[in-house]
Amino acid sequence: MSNLHPRRWLILVVLCLSTLVLVVDNGVLTVAIPPLTQDLGATAQDIQWIIEGYILVFAGLLLTAGSLSDRYGRRRIMVIGLAIFGIASLLATYASTPEQLIGGRVLMGIGGALVMPSTLSILITVFDDKERRKAMSIWSSVLMVGLIGGPVFGGALIAKFWWGSVFLINVPIVIIAIVAALTLMPESRSAYRKPDYFGALLSMVGLTALVWVIIEAPTKGLGDTTVLIALAAAVVGLTAFVIWELRTDSPMVPLSLFRNRNFSGGSLSLVLVQVANGGLLLALTQYLQLVLDYTPTETGLAMIPMAIAVIITNSFGATLGMKIGNRAMTVAGLLVLSGGFLFFTTLSSDTGFVTVAAALVVFGVGAGLAQPAAVTALMGAVPAEHAGVGSALNDTVQQAGAALGVAILGSVLVTNFGDAMPESTPEPARASITDAIGTAATTGDSGLATAAREAFVSGMSTTFVIGAIGVFAAALLALVVMKDRKADAAVEGETAEPLAAAIH
Incomplete structure (x- = not known):
């Protein structure tokens, strides 16, 4: 314990605050879209880039940002990222055109990419194996509070002030986090390694292209020329990246990490979980707002049972995991999570809040058991010199999984919705529940609105069944690939001293 800071x-409070500002910002944006659209005269394409500009830059830079934090100092890169995020938030606050807001969001994505890997890598360097699980659980809880509280907080700000306030609130939080980081936090970095500029370029090109394909393919189709070009760029870029990283003397990303069963098992399990979660959030938010007629703020409040x-x-x-190990905790949590998805299939177009809350509680219990254990397992396998890029790998696979979930399960939801609508339904109203309810409101056809809600619930149930199967597969994967409790303890014990030694 003498080596602990x-x-x-x-x-940990600083790390939670730094991560919270990123999570809350993305949540509040969802409720800011309607007023800023009206105020700035933004088109549908502008709104798409306001949302996707951040995601593309964030996902594309994560691995490079993790490598930079290992090389130049994790605290330093985090502080730089926070500063960029704060400045970008000011630009977004006072944007007078859609183009200015898009520019601010892109800059926020750069800052977020620098902050995110550093927070988790600093966490694992200042806590040893005895306390890391508890710290990880606290960090995960704060993320959940931010995820749920974002829309609620954003709705309250917009009701009291104007849409720019959802970005302006980031500035004082960023200032507090920077001052606290410089005052309280030790610097940590890996030993000198030759920069891998070519690997960084390949990762940025490949990941950005991949995320763009995931976002655009469901609407434009895989046959679209721009989608095919981006897909080719993603395949070539990421394949070249893997080949280069395996051959270069100083790789940016140590792909040998995937030979560790805890790292690979935890990563792959989290990908499957995030695919399912992406589909869940997409379907559930639409269900609450378009089927049960909740407002965006009420939708956020409805998620509170899951957060609790x-x-x-x-x-x-955190206590139980020390006794039974990461694999058992991960598997148990994933099985409960799979059961939560099946519970969601019982929802109907007239379900009361009690049933929704009960399903969210089951889902929350599963997530609370599985996710911290899986992240602890994979991060416990990361050597101290690669803490930043190891954290970035974790962030990258989860971001890619969530994006895939929205794309794949979103397509399943839309297809099933169209198939479940009556054959007499006019074509525009078959595209989505939003279009159907809009058409019903224009024509005064209450029967169309009822049919749309029933069709959406039918498609949503199919989506949740697929989610349950995916999470169950993740549980089997964790059971087979991850090591048992004794092996976990050995790995954690081996990494504790190097991690502490990395702080200087």
Whole structure:
């Protein structure tokens, strides 16, 4: 315990605050879209780029940002990222055109990419194996609070002020986080390694192209020329990246990490979970707002039972995990999570909030058990010199999984919705529940609105069944690939000293 930093719990507060500002910002944006659209005269394409510009830059830079944090200092890169994020938030706050807001969002994506890998890598360097699980659970709970609280907080700000306030609130939080980081946090970095500029370029090109394909393919189709070009760029870029990283003397990303069963098992399980979660959030938010007629703020408040379940389970799981190990915790949580998806299939067009809340609680318990354990397992396998890029790998696979979930399960939802609509339904109203309800409101056809809600619930149930199967597959994968409790302890014990030694 003598190697542990004496202010590690205060450092955890700073890390949570730094990550919270990113999570809340993405949540509040969802409720800011309608007023900023009207105020700036933004088109549908402008709105798409306001949302996707951030995602593309963030996902494309994660691996490079993780490598930079290992090389130049994790605290330094995090502080730079926070500063960029704060400046970009000011630009977004006072944007007077859609182009200015898109520019601000892109710059925010750069800042977010620099912050995210550094937070998790600093966490694993200041906590040893005895306390890391508890710290990870607290960090995960804060993320859940931000995810749920974002839309609620954003709705309150917009009701009281104007849409720019959802970005302006980032500035004081960023300032506090930067001052606290410089005051409380130790610097940590890996030993000198030759920069891998070519690997960084290939990763940025490949990942950005891949995320763009995932976002655009469902609407434009795989046969679209731009989608095919981007897909080719993604395949060539990422294949070249893997070949280069395996051959270069100083790789940016140590692909040998995937030979570790805990790292590969945890990563692949989290990908499957995030695919399912992406589809869940997409379907559930539409269900609450378009089927049950909740407002965006009420939708955010409806998620509170899940947040409470995650926080309580995280606290309980941190203690239990020390006794039974990461694999058992991950598998148990994933099985509960799969059951939560099946519970969601019982929802109907007139379901009361109690049933929705019960399903969210089951889902929250599963997530609270599984996710911190899986992340602890994979990060416990990362050597100290690669803590930043290891954290970035974790962030990247989860971002890609969530995007895939929205794309794949979103397509399944739309297809099933169209198939479930009556044959007499006019074509525009078959495209989505939003279009159907809009057509019903224009024509005064209450029967069309009822049919649309029933069709959406039918398609949603199919989506949740696929999610349940995906998470169950993740549980089997974790059971087979990840190591048992004794092996976990050995790995954590081996990494504790190097991690502590990395702080200087």
